[in-house]
Amino acid sequence: MIKLQIVGNLGKDCIVKEVNGKNVINFSVAHTERFKDSQGNQKERTTWVECAYWTDKTAVAQYLTKGKTVYAEGAPEAEAYMNKDNQAAATLRMRVQSVQLLGGSGGEAPRTGSTSVTTSGSSSGSVASESPVADDLPF
Numbered sequence: 001m002i003k004l005q006i007v008g009n010l011g012k013d014c015i016v017k018e019v020n021g022k023n024v025i026n027f028s029v030a031h032t033e034r035f036k037d038s039q040g041n042q043k044e045r046t047t048w049v050e051c052a053y054w055t056d057k058t059a060v061a062q063y064l065t066k067g068k069t070v071y072a073e074g075a076p077e078a079e080a081y082m083n084k085d086n087q088a089a090a091t092l093r094m095r096v097q098s099v100q101l102l103g104g105s106g107g108e109a110p111r112t113g114s115t116s117v118t119t120s121g122s123s124s125g126s127v128a129s130e131s132p133v134a135d136d137l138p139f
Contacts, residue, residue, distance in 0.1 A: 004076035004094050006031055006049050007069070007102065014064035025053040025061050025096075029072060053096035060099065069102040 008031035015026045032046045051072055064070070074096040083089040 002076060003073060004049070005071070005073045006094070007071045008032075008049070010064060010066055010068050010070060011048065012066050014061050016058050016061045023055060023058050025055065025058060025064065027051050027053070027064050029070060047092065050091060050093045051096050051099075052093065053099060060101075063101050064099075071100040071102055072096050073098055 008029040011028040
């Protein structure tokens with residue numbers, strides 16, 4: 001399996017839907033990279049990942065609101081398409097297996113030692129628990 005991991009901010013409040021009797025939480029995560037180009041000019045590049053989290057437990061959805069910082073991991077999917085200007089474009093999507101709230105909103109940095117909610121998907125559903133961020137780091 002190919003695994004995608006992303007830390008970023010939610011672009012809008014999540015949307016919970018029921019599809020064929022199963023719940024899915026849809027949300028988008030933005031990761032902004034700041035760097036200097038070859039001429040020394042400060043540049044910024046934002047990558048958006050559209051996320052679909054299939055889970056029986058949707059309680060985490062109340063915390064997935066615009067501006068929140070999250071860590072999500074799962075299987076990536078890329079889709080190529082032609083945009084309205086007939087130009088080639090692509091969308092990066094992820095089928096989320098786990099999501100962790102890191103705290104902060106509106107550009108705040110995550111606070112070490114703050115409380116977070118961690119959920120992990122599995123074939124038998126998902127598990128939600130509260131634990132310190134330091135204990136839930138992916139490395």
